Amino acid sequence: MSSIILVTGATGTVGSATVAALSAQGAKVRAGVHSLIKGENLKRLPGVELVEIDFARPASLAVAFTGVSTALLITPFTQDQVAMAQQLTDAAQAAGVRHVVRLSASGAEAEPGIQLGQWHRQAEEYIKAKELAYTLLRPTSFMQNFVHQQASSIKEQNAFYLPMGNGRVSYIDARNIGEVAAEILLRPEGHDGQAYTLTGPQALSGSEVAQIFSQVTGRTIAYQDVPEEAVRTVMQQQGLPDWMTESLLELHAISRAGYASGLTSDVQTVLGREPYTFQEFAETYKDCF
Numbered sequence: 001m002s003s004i005i006l007v008t009g010a011t012g013t014v015g016s017a018t019v020a021a022l023s024a025q026g027a028k029v030r031a032g033v034h035s036l037i038k039g040e041n042l043k044r045l046p047g048v049e050l051v052e053i054d055f056a057r058p059a060s061l062a063v064a065f066t067g068v069s070t071a072l073l074i075t076p077f078t079q080d081q082v083a084m085a086q087q088l089t090d091a092a093q094a095a096g097v098r099h100v101v102r103l104s105a106s107g108a109e110a111e112p113g114i115q116l117g118q119w120h121r122q123a124e125e126y127i128k129a130k131e132l133a134y135t136l137l138r139p140t141s142f143m144q145n146f147v148h149q150q151a152s153s154i155k156e157q158n159a160f161y162l163p164m165g166n167g168r169v170s171y172i173d174a175r176n177i178g179e180v181a182a183e184i185l186l187r188p189e190g191h192d193g194q195a196y197t198l199t200g201p202q203a204l205s206g207s208e209v210a211q212i213f214s215q216v217t218g219r220t221i222a223y224q225d226v227p228e229e230a231v232r233t234v235m236q237q238q239g240l241p242d243w244m245t246e247s248l249l250e251l252h253a254i255s256r257a258g259y260a261s262g263l264t265s266d267v268q269t270v271l272g273r274e275p276y277t278f279q280e281f282a283e284t285y286k287d288c289f
Contacts, residue, residue: 003028003068003070003182004028004029004030004067004068004069004233005022005027005028005029005030005068005070005071005072005185006029006030006032006051006064006068006070006071006072007019007029007030007032007071007072007074007181008053008071008072008073008074008075009032009074009075009076010031010032010033010039010050011033011035011039011042012073012074012076013073013142013144013148013174014074014103014139014142014174014177014178015031016042016147016178016184017174017175017177017178017179018072018178018181018185019031019045019048019173019178019183020178021179021181022047022180022186023045023047023128023181025182025186026047027047027186028047028143028217029045029047029049030034030048030050030051030064030068031043031049031050031051032051032053032064033050033051033052033053034054034076034084034151035052035077036050037144048249050084051063052064053066055084055087058091059089060179061071061087061151062091062094062095063089063093063121064091064157065091065094065095065097066263067091067095068095068097069098069099070097070098070099070100070101070184070186071088071092071097071099071101071128071187072100072101072103072181073085073088073089073092073100073101073102073103073187074103075088075103075123077161077244079243079244080243081119082119082122082123082126085102085122085123085126086123086126086163086236089123089126089132092132093130093131093132094256097132098188099117099132099134099135099184099185099188099191099192100127100133100134101134101135101136101164101184101185101212102123102127102130102134102135102137103137103139103140103177103181104120104121104123104136104195105117105120105138106139106140106197106198106262107254107259107260108121108124108136108138109124109138109195113248114247115243115246115247115253116247116250120138124195131195131205133188133192134193135184135191135193135194135196136194136195136196137177137180137181137195137196137197137198138195138196138198139172139174139177139197139198140169140172140197140198140199140200140260141169141171141172141173141251141255142171142172142173142177143171143172143173143174143276143278144174144236144281144285145283146160146289147288150162151288151289152218154213154289155193155288155289156222158219158220158221158222158257159221159222159223159224160206160209160210160221160222160223160224161224161226162223162224162225163207163228163231163253163256164205164225164252164255164256165225165226166205166206166225167205167206167256167257167258167260167261168203168204168208168258168260168261169203169255169256169260169261170200170202170203170204170260170262170263170276171199171200171202171203171204171209171277171278171281172198172199172267172275173200173276173280173281175276176198176200176267176275176276177198179271180198180266180267180271181280182198183270184270185269185281190215190244191257191270196264196267196269196270197262197264198266198267198275199263199265199266199267200263200273200275200276200277200278201263201275201277202263202277202278203260203261203262203263204278205223206223206225207223209223209278211221212278212279212282213282213289215279216279216282216283216286216289217252217289220280221289226251228249228253231249231252232245232249235248235249258273275282
């Protein structure tokens with residue numbers, strides 16, 4: 001395991017989970033970060049080194065990819081994410097990387113699709129046009145989003161608020177995404193040209209998620225369906241740019257309509273075991289709620 005594995009976006013939800021999974025298997029990991037200070041926690045893991053990636057400085061990408069055998073390509077949620085994905089792909093090809101794994105999103109293959117899906121599809125098509133061995137990961141919504149976005153209201157108000165009606169979502173634990181990515185990065189044979197749609201084992205409504213949180217916390221947690229316009233107003237008040245507001249609302253609309261409820265066995269196919277349930281996630285992160 002002397003080869004270097006690069007993970008870009010390493011401080012993010014999936015990036016950090018992948019770095020942890022690789023480190024646990026004794027891999028030599030290069031964690032690509034925008035800020036070396038924010039990456040300090042990753043550096044404490046065995047076998048992990050940090051490298052700064054600045055998309056405005058192409059030379060930093062060349063340094064990051066030097067000596068890399070396989071790489072996980074993650075781009076931030078920005079309006080120019082397609083251009084960033086293309087930069088990463090070009091840098092990987094120029095460095096002679098053996099295999100790349102691209103973090104995409106569930107539904108990226110659907111046409112015309114929502115804005116986020118279109119951006120991910122463009123990034124996917126760019127990789128396919130290159131002379132690179134690749135694997136695409138298309139996860140559904142992360143369970144960890146409840147930690148990052150709803151934990152405060154669950155703690156303070158015993159409720160969480162989403163514009164999703166009764167739509168069910170096949171939430172996936174980001175730890176499973178990281179484990180799948182790590183498995184492919186370490187052992188890419190047989191995964192070339194594959195696209196895996198990664199889901200959890202259940203499709204849950206907001207009310208069902210609330211029931212699980214209630215069981216785990218010992219308190220009554222409520223799910224409140226919120227009108228889309230009210231959410232748009234709050235996002236605008238928070239200063240979110242219009243493109244981000246509309247992209248997120250499109251994502252919620254897909255969930256509300258039931259299009260995010262599909263289940264696959266792809267996690268089990270790659271890992272040989274079932275993905276975490278929402279109950280297991282909630283138990284692990286119980287202190288956050």
